[in-house]
Amino acid sequence: MTSTEPRTSAQASASPVPAVSLRGVHKHFGDVHAVRGLDLEIRPGEIVAFLGPNGAGKTTTVDMVLGLSRPTAGEVSVFGTDPRTAIAKGLVSAVMQTGGLLKELTVEETVRLTASLFADTRPVDEVLTRAGIADLGNRLVGKCSGGQQQRLRFAMALLSDPELLILDEPTTGMDVEGRRDFWSAIRADADSGRTVVFATHYLEEADAYADRIVLVRKGKVVADGTAAEVKALAAGRTVRAHFPGADREQLFAIPGADSIEVRGDSVLIHSTDTDAVARHLLTRTPATDLEIVSRGLEDAFIALTSDDSATEGPTS
Incomplete structure (x- = not known):
């Protein structure tokens, strides 16, 4: 051509x-x-x-x-x-x-x-x-x-x-x-x-x-x-909630919480069982305005390419 x-x-x-x-x-x-x-x-x-x-x-x-x-x-x-x-x-x-x-x-x-x-x-x-x-x-x-x-x-x-x-x-x-x-x-x-x-x-x-x-x-x-x-290869989702004055140790004690991030009055909790995390937040804490979101491409990039990633072979 x-x-x-x-x-x-x-x-x-x-x-x-x-x-x-x-x-x-x-x-x-x-x-x-x-x-x-x-x-x-x-x-x-x-x-x-x-x-x-x-x-x-x-x-x-x-x-x-x-x-x-x-x-x-x-x-x-x-x-x-x-x-x-x-x-x-x-x-x-x-x-x-x-x-x-x-x-x-x-x-x-x-x-x-x-x-x-x-x-x-x-x-x-x-x-x-x-x-x-x-x-x-x-x-x-x-x-x-x-x-x-x-x-x-x-x-x-x-x-x-x-x-x-x-x-x-x-x-x-x-x-x-x-x-x-x-x-x-x-x-x-x-x-x-x-x-x-x-x-x-x-x-x-x-x-x-x-x-x-x-x-x-x-x-x-x-x-x-x-x-x-x-x-989708990056397992789990993230629960975002309005939680002023959240105590990090209290958050890490939530069953199924894998990682915690506090941003001002908001908390982000990653978990492979976000339903359980959301249920805990709604029934045992003053958290409000909950949102469950899938992980983004940046999360997948970090999970799949970081040095501690267990993934070694092609995945499709």
Whole structure:
């Protein structure tokens, strides 16, 4: 498919070849075992959040998908071919958090310079508009905010009309409206068949925009599913109540209370038996305005990727 032929969702979903495939991938750096038998398959047209704590192997894995390094063992393929071949064909683009910009050039000059490196690209005006920076063409890159520079990197990545777009902290520096507009553009791209893989520390973005969330810990996949499925892996729920002057020792004595947090006149009690906790609060304490809520993605992230997590293998 050339850059002048728009892809469609039907074409993407009908493709039998995974956008990204990692099978039994290991990566060693001397004595450091950064990736440990990682298996992952991403289908065309998916938006996948690739998450994990620092040192989990995310960057190492992305580097192998981008052809910047090779696995010590196992296989990595992008659209059925070697990552470097996919890159050379313009099938893959990446938006990284830092680097790659010359501050003395204007925004438009930067994009046109990048376009000159490809045999066939989307029109410069089109990608600037797509990235939401059409009105910044004459501005020096050095005068752009962090969020505007991220949008510039996005425009540069769109030039080759890639089938796979990899984003590293894509909305860093953007304001709320900018982040919303950015993700609207990403969703439109995915609906047309483009595959998007992104890493972010904004877990609410992964929760809101990803079709699928992959959590990695110590070089292994520990959770893989929709946001709802991943959140369900963190056992228990939280009881929130209005309880002025609550005594922490008294709260910890509540049967089934796993963890306690006091925030002013409110208490939050996590438990695998929130019905029992709520019953105790209502009948034996002056607590009022009780609310029982499921754990969020942040809770699941901490539970599944922390050092004391017992989860070691893939979960789906």
